[in-house]
Amino acid sequence: MISVQNLTLSFHHNLILNHLNFHIHPAEIVAIIGASGAGKSTLLRCLNLLEKPKQGKIRIDNFQLDVSCIKRHEIVTFRQQSAMVFQQFNLFQQKNALENVMEGLIVVKKYSKDKAQQIAHEKLVQVGLGERIYHYPKQLSGGQQQRVAIARALAMEPKVLLLDEPTSALDPELVGEVLATIKIAAKSGVTMILVSHEMSFVHDIAARVLFLDKGKIIEDGSPQQIFANPTQQRTKDFLARYYSTGQIDYEI
Numbered sequence: 296m297i298s299v300q301n302l303t304l305s306f307h308h309n310l311i312l313n314h315l316n317f318h319i320h321p322a323e324i325v326a327i328i329g330a331s332g333a334g335k336s337t338l339l340r341c342l343n344l345l346e347k348p349k350q351g352k353i354r355i356d357n358f359q360l361d362v363s364c365i366k367r368h369e370i371v372t373f374r375q376q377s378a379m380v381f382q383q384f385n386l387f388q389q390k391n392a393l394e395n396v397m398e399g400l401i402v403v404k405k406y407s408k409d410k411a412q413q414i415a416h417e418k419l420v421q422v423g424l425g426e427r428i429y430h431y432p433k434q435l436s437g438g439q440q441q442r443v444a445i446a447r448a449l450a451m452e453p454k455v456l457l458l459d460e461p462t463s464a465l466d467p468e469l470v471g472e473v474l475a476t477i478k479i480a481a482k483s484g485v486t487m488i489l490v491s492h493e494m495s496f497v498h499d500i501a502a503r504v505l506f507l508d509k510g511k512i513i514e515d516g517s518p519q520q521i522f523a524n525p526t527q528q529r530t531k532d533f534l535a536r537y538y539s540t541g542q543i544d545y546e547i
């Protein structure tokens with residue numbers, strides 16, 4: 296379903312993604328964890344072609360891309376396979392919640408205004424914002440804004456939903472509502488790749504965890520395996536602080 300082969304990217308001669316390989320099955324919920332600077336955001340951005348890797352192949356469903364020779368028309372089609380939710384929501388400030396969700400449906404999917412409005416409304420109801428469809432981002436809490444962003448992503452019916460630390464810009468009391476929304480999205484059957492530092496949530500939601508270290512996946516397994524029984528010292532060191540703060544209950 297999603298397959299990454301030999302994906303490599305450097306910034307200014309620094310190797311950030313180092314010949315990465317992995318495969319994700321349809322409807323699988325995968326969490327990517329790792330230290331700051333490990334390359335997690337860069338990897339997600341590559342999957343959406345917001346960064347251009349130096350070499351490698353990315354396959355999403357039936358779309359296979361050799362990143363060393365991308366053609367212009369492939370970029371548009373390939374981007375439509377995924378939708379991204381960012382840490383900072385990235386909503387249009389001058390558009391209300393409904394218009395934010397409608398935008399991609401009209402511009403990218405070329406749906407009529409009526410159809411876009413109907414889908415946008417449905418998706419906002421799904422994330423619990425049916426009462427706030429005419430609110431502008433400024434009139435919404437951070438958690439509500441992030442739920443609009445999730446509704447916007449889901450409305451595009453992506454093959455894969457990419458979430459980059461969707462709760463880390465939120466006040467602690469708003470985290471729960473966004474995690475609950477992500478859980479609803481996960482149950483809808485969309486394939487999901489989630490970058491998160493919320494280890495208890497990762498444990499709860501992910502079928503599989505990839506530990507990224509210096510641009511390489513050095514651990515790949517179920518959350519139970521990785522949290523309770525990491526094979527690499529780097530993973531143990533990384534997880535240690537989550538054990539000490541009680542975010543993970545398992546003993547190394």
Ligand SMILES: Nc1ncnc2c1ncn2[C@@H]1O[C@H](COP(=O)(O)OP(=O)(O)OP(=O)(O)O)[C@@H](O)[C@H]1O
Nearest residue numbers: 306307311329330331332333334335336337338460
């Ligand atoms: N546009 C860029 N130009 C140069 N270097 C970059 C750029 N974007 C990221 N980097 C570098 O690439 C490395 C990986 O960054 P990335 O943002 O992917 O890390 P991350 O794992 O998402 O970290 P965090 O947990 O802090 O979000 C870092 O060393 C970062 O400084």
Ligand SMILES: [Mg+2]
Nearest residue numbers: 335336337459
């Ligand atoms: Mg990041």
